[in-house]
Amino acid sequence: MAEKWLIGVDLGGTTTKLAFINYYGEILHKWEIPTDNSGEGKNITINIAKAIDRKLEELDLTKDKIIGLGMGAPGPVNLATGVVYNTVNLGWKDNYPLKDLLEVETSLPVIIDNDANCAALGEMWKGAGNGAKDLVCVTLGTGVGGGVIANGDIVQGVSGAAGEIGHITSVPLGGAQCNCGKTGCLETIASATGIVRQAIEKLQLSEAGELAKLYKENGHITAKDVFDTARLGDATSLSVVSDTALHLGLALANIANTLNPEKIVLGGGVSKAGDILLKPVVGNFAKFAFPRVRESTEIDIATLENDAGVIGAAWLAKNK
Ligand SMILES: [Zn+2]
Known part of the structure; x- marks a missing residue:
């Protein structure tokens, strides 16, 4: 056949x-x-x-x-x-x-x-999940998407809305407005849009450094600009990366404390920042994860991209 x-x-x-x-x-x-x-x-x-x-x-x-x-x-x-x-x-x-x-x-x-x-x-089947049957995938793009796989199958929830990791509340009071109608969602911080929003907020307070220069020259900045200038030691960008990693690491630790997946896979455009984001995320994750979870759940960058x-x-x- x-x-x-x-x-x-x-x-x-x-x-x-x-x-x-x-x-x-x-x-x-x-x-x-x-x-x-x-x-x-x-x-x-x-x-x-x-x-x-x-x-x-x-x-x-x-x-x-x-x-x-x-x-x-x-x-x-x-x-x-x-x-x-x-x-x-x-x-x-x-x-x-x-x-x-x-x-x-x-x-x-x-x-x-x-x-x-x-x-x-996709990541479970052919990507960074590498066959792991308990896996959480977080896509850091224009927004933040999530998918939870438990025992080899997607967790749907009673109304198809399980795994909405982007809408975990990260800033309970005074957070930014999210597209979903709430405020302070993880998406308002850890998405490309959220990273740019944080950076522009910080640039109102300080005009020094490479990121401020780019913003002045181009009239706009991207999440990639923030990571690129953070690598050069720009103080504003480093502080945006550090805040983003804190909220993301905390959210991932809480997800892992609930599910203890084999892997958490980070995908989407923002994940291409690589180690400058991954390292502090893993650091915060380790701080907030239950000891047995910290030792058994691994955080990785997605390998399949698009x-x-x-x-x-x-x-x-x-x-x-
Ligand atoms: Zn939301």
């Missing part, structure tokens, strides 16, 4: 990543299409179906080759029904029946989960 393939889709606000993946989790073909969120997002599923048809045609293959499609979508998802509860940036109305629509458009069985959960599954989502989505198509 010829080898059958899985399709992994990672639906983002601006681009949609697609991949044909084999049963061993290896990517055979991957490509991207722009996400068209005009007209309340009505073209999104049609465009995905067309992209798959076009790619199969290009490879001179038919749909029999494909077993099923897994997709990671932003926002909380009902895994059983494939309904996305709410997503602001895709234009969809609340309770969007994504799985049903995609099954009609593609004539394939479809399974949908939250994108952060898919990233966690592929984690499609690989995790394909894992769902294979296993669910």
Whole structure:
């Protein structure tokens, strides 16, 4: 029998990543299409179906080759029904029946989960998780996403909202406003946006140093600027990194004290800062973790980068 393939889709606000993946989790073909969120997002599923048809045609293959499609979508998802509860940036109305629509458009069985959960599954299957069955994945990007895997499966919670690590309250009083409506969420500190926000706040108090110079010259700064200048010893940047590492290390320690996972994997653009962030995070983690947890739970940087989502989505198509 010829080898059958899985399709992994990672639906983002601006681009949609697609991949044909084999049963061993290896990517055979991957490509991207722009996400068209005009007209309340009505073209999104049609465009995905067309992209798959076009790619199969290009490879001179038919749909029999494909077993099923897994997709990671932003926002909380009902895994059983494939309904996305709410997503602001895709234009969809609340309770969007994504799985049903995609099954009609593609004539394939479809399974949908939250994108952060898919990233966690991807890291478990083929990435830094390296087969660990108890794993927590924290994606530090524009926001902060989380996925909790216990005993080899994603923890969904009663309403699909388990693992919302970005919305752990880190600053209980007087914290910054979060997109979710609360204040003081971890996301307002440890995301790229949160790091920039902290830096700009500190720059109001001190105009000395490399970061202040960059801000004056360019009119804006990025999280990467903060890490780059911290490496050069910039005092403002070092203080932002230190505060970020304190809140992140504390949150990770509390998660680990609850779950004692084998690994906590940090992914997303911010994790590319590497040791300058990882070392103080691990230091704070060690301070706040229960001794037995401290000795057994390891913190690592993700290894799959942008592929984690499609690989995790394909894992769902294979296993669910
Ligand atoms: Zn929040």
